[in-house]
Amino acid sequence: MPHLVILYTPNLDQPTDLGGLDMTALCRALCDAMLSVRDESNRQVFPTGGTRVLAYPASHFALADGGAAGEAAGKGSDYAFVYMNVRMATGRSASVHQRVGEALKSCVQSRFAEQLAARPIGITVQIDEGHEVFDAKISSLHPLFNPA
Numbered sequence: 001m002p003h004l005v006i007l008y009t010p011n012l013d014q015p016t017d018l019g020g021l022d023m024t025a026l027c028r029a030l031c032d033a034m035l036s037v038r039d040e041s042n043r044q045v046f047p048t049g050g051t052r053v054l055a056y057p058a059s060h061f062a063l064a065d066g067g068a069a070g071e072a073a074g075k076g077s078d079y080a081f082v083y084m085n086v087r088m089a090t091g092r093s094a095s096v097h098q099r100v101g102e103a104l105k106s107c108v109q110s111r112f113a114e115q116l117a118a119r120p121i122g123i124t125v126q127i128d129e130g131h132e133v134f135d136a137k138i139s140s141l142h143p144l145f146n147p148a
């Protein structure tokens with residue numbers, strides 16, 4: 001953690017003009033959004049080397065009524081969803097939780113503006129705190145950002 005895991009319908013893996021989105025670019029934008037968040041003392045909230053974003057298309061899914069309402073509304077039956085969950089370490093303030101959530105929400109709203117206008121799509125952004133009973137960090141990433 002902080003790990004942002006994205007599950008999405010594979011019908012988003014197509015060009016933007018066909019209703020899709022570049023998910024690799026989305027991951028980068030969300031990672032940058034997480035790294036941009038500052039706490040009440042203006043310190044970066046998430047360690048650069050520990051901030052990770054992963055996206056997986058769902059192999060199988062079922063969504064809403066399967067497409068009938070979208071078809072009837074002239075928006076098409078090819079529904080999509082994106083589920084984003086950030087899991088972060090415990091101990092950060094409610095204000096930091098809010099800042100992280102708002103940063104991700106704002107990134108997602110701008111990135112998905114075209115899709116939201118053009119097709120039925122549901123996007124969820126949630127944040128959880130871990131209650132880990134064991135936490136080991138083994139990393140050769142951190143020294144890149146925190147030289148001794």
Ligand SMILES: O=C(O)C/C(=C\C=C(/O)C(=O)O)C(=O)O
Pocket residue numbers: 001002003046047049050051087088089136137139
């Ligand atoms: O432990 C990790 O997977 C990543 C990490 C730090 C995580 C947090 O600060 C957090 O969850 O908020 C690390 O230092 O490698």
